[in-house]
Each structure stands twice: as structure tokens, then as C-alpha cells.
Amino acid sequence: MFKIATTGLSSLPDADSFALGESGQKLLNQFCFSDEWAGNLSSGLFRLGETAAAMHGLRQPECGLLNLVRCYDNADRDHVFRLFEQAATTSSSFCFSTTIMLTSGQKQPVFCIGESSGLAQRYSGSMLGVFFFPRFQLETKGRIFSHHS
Incomplete structure (x- = not known):
């Protein structure tokens, strides 16, 4: 899934109407964990939260777009890159x-939601978003076949 829309999140109903209660937050945490990220378009650098950086295999929380998408599935990398562009x-x-x-040979699903703004002047603006990581990993086809052999 790769989607982009020119309308901002601000066009949605009031954010308070979507606020999760304590039980909703617990339920969300049962199924996934999340971490924030931000991008500075004038420098071309992204800053990931500690967990997101670790999940992306990064030693530092700050990186360029190529380093960010390097760990993504080969079939998706170009789509994600074009979406960010x-x-x-x-x-x-x-x-x-x-x-x-992952280095273990398994695949970790990741969902990303973001927004870009402040692009009125060339080479300016920012991006802000969140990564969601489901609390499970997928096995690669080779590993699945080896379990059933």
C-alpha cells in the first residue's frame, strides 16, 4: 500500500473526536508499538525515534532517505522512495x-503515516509522521518451506 493525498489531516474532524481512551490505548499497545519520525527537507535528513531507528537497523537516529529505506523489501523500496519524493x-x-x-532472516511489517508541510519556498519544509510495528514477525519463504519439509 502506497498512498498520497494533497489534503491535510486538518480537514478531518476534530482530532479529539478520534482520541483513544485508556482501554483503546491498551488494545493498540497489545497489537503494535509505534515511534515518531521527522524529516527536514532543507537538510535532507530524517530523525527517527530510538525504537524506529533500531527497527530500521540504524545506529544513529538521524539518516538520509536512502539509509532509511535500505532495509525495506526490495519490491517496495522504489515505491516508498517515490512517495517521499x-x-x-x-x-x-x-x-x-x-x-x-531483519538480520534474523525474518520480516517485520511496518506501517508509516506522515505529512509534509511548509513547502512554499524551494528546499524548505518538513515531514512528520509515525511508524507502527505489529508485535509479530513474518518468516521468509525459505524459512517457511524448511519448517514444512
């Missing part, structure tokens, strides 16, 4: 899902 040229909201290839 498009969001960097027009203020927009976007989302994508892919998998991160």
Missing part, C-alpha cells in the same frame, strides 16, 4: 506499508 514537492498526507528485513 512526491511528498517533498507538494504538501500532502501519505501512508505506506512494507516489511523490514
Whole structure:
């Protein structure tokens, strides 16, 4: 899934109407964990939260777009890259899902929701978003076949 929209999140109903109660937050935490990220379009650098950086295999929380998408599934990398490029040229909201290839050989699903803004002047603006990581991992096809052999 790779989606981008030129309408901002602010066009949705009041954010308070979507606020999760304590039980909703517990339920969300049971199924996934999340971490924030931000991008500075004038420098081209992204800053990930500690958990997101670790999940992406990064030693530092700050990186460029190429380093960010390097761990993504090969089939999705170009789509994600183009999505970020498009969001960097027009203020927009976007989302994508892919998998991160872990050193263990398993795949970690990841969902990303973000928004770009402040693009009125060339080489300016920012992005802000959140990564969601489901609390499970997928096995690669080779590993699945080896379990059933």
C-alpha cells in the first residue's frame, strides 16, 4: 500500500473526536508499538525515534532517505522512495506499508503515516509522521518451506 493525498489531516474532524481512551490505548499497545519520525527537507535528513531507528537497523537516529529505506523489501523500496519524493514537492498526507528485513532472516511489517508541510519556498519544509510495528514477525519463504519439509 502506497498512498498520497494533497489534503491535510486538518480537514478531518476534530482530532479529539478520534482520541483513544485508556482501554483503546491498551488494545493498540497489545497489537503494535509505534515511534515518531521527522524529516527536514532543507537538510535532507530524517530523525527517527530510538525504537524506529533500531527497527530500521540504524545506529544513529538521524539518516538520509536512502539509509532509511535500505532495509525495506526490495519490491517496495522504489515505491516508498517515490512517495517521499512526491511528498517533498507538494504538501500532502501519505501512508505506506512494507516489511523490514531483519538480520534474523525474518520480516517485520511496518506501517508509516506522515505529512509534509511548509513547502512554499524551494528546499524548505518538513515531514512528520509515525511508524507502527505489529508485535509479530513474518518468516521468509525459505524459512517457511524448511519448517514444512
